[in-house]
Amino acid sequence: MVNNKALSPIKQQIIDGDIDWTFTKEWLNSNDQDALCSAKLSKQQGNRIKKCNFIYPTIDIQQCNYPRLYPLGSIPCIECANAHDDNMHVGLCREHSNQIKNILTRAAHDLQELIMKNTKDKNFTVKDIIKTTPLFDISFVDALPQSHPGYLLIHHLVPSDLTKIFNIYINDKKLRFSLFSKFFSTLMSSIDTLIWTRRASLIKQWENTLSITKNKKRFYRK
Template identity: 65%
Template sequence: MINNKALIPIKKQIMDGAIDWTFTKEWLNHNNSDAPCSINLSKYQGNKIKKCNFIYPTIDIQQRNYPRLYPLGSISCIQCSNAHDENAHVGLCNDHSSDVVTILMDAAYDLYDIIIENSIGIPLALRETIESSPLFDITFPGALLQTHPGYLLIHHLVPSDLTTILYDYIKDKKL
């Protein structure tokens, strides 16, 4: 994976061990329906795999695959018009930063609730652990930073920061 050119945007995270590959595999294989196979499941899982491999059909991929339909040249992000529309820009767009902050805050509350529901009593320092986690740090200036663990989640990769919290507070791994 380290030599995969498509994954250059997250090479540092790969090298630093910031991705929990076991949980990422579980997430990519997760089937949220009762059907063992279906067209919708194939589309859903294909979408996740394309995003985590940075091959989602953004303009850079469309230009590569359909050069007559999408002529070469710089095509800007339709949201911010400040950056080239490519997989690495997904999640980093300034126009989405307030949405990213809201999602991270909601996810922190949801994680807290999930851990409380699956614990006996209220675990000590749980709220502080979540609030101090780099994953839930919302003090980034402007757009989400490419090194932020939330960037991995946007691309369907599970950050080690999240699984560390889960391992620390949930003893039953079969939720």
């Protein structure tokens, strides 16, 4: 995994054990749909896997797949225009900074309420622990640092920082996974809406100016 070129943006986090692979697997396989199997579920889970493997179809990948449709050369980020548009840049873009801070602030509040509601000993240290957890540190200036645990979240990977809190306060394994799933689903919905979906909308607008359509991609022949 460390030698996987696509995962080079998070190589150090992998080496340092910053990713909880057990909870990540739970998230990637989770199903919030009514049916056990459906096209919508397959697409949802497929998108998660692509994002965490840094192979989601960002502009650089689209450019490789449809070279005659896209401009030649390096295409800059649609939002900031200061970096190459690729998977690694998603979350690091300075245009995402305020959204990420808002997401993490809300998540810290929701997590505190969730833990307090479901822990028996009512240990009030949870507020301080969450506050000092690197994942919820929003003191960064300008863009999110690549070493920040929030970068893992953006790419649908579960930071160990987060699961440590669940492990400390929720002893029952079944309840722990259930609460985590509920919390993480809400958190990732915000990330997808405010980061990925917003970004996709801007890219689509840009593609329209170049007359790049879904049908042209569908019937593209190399």
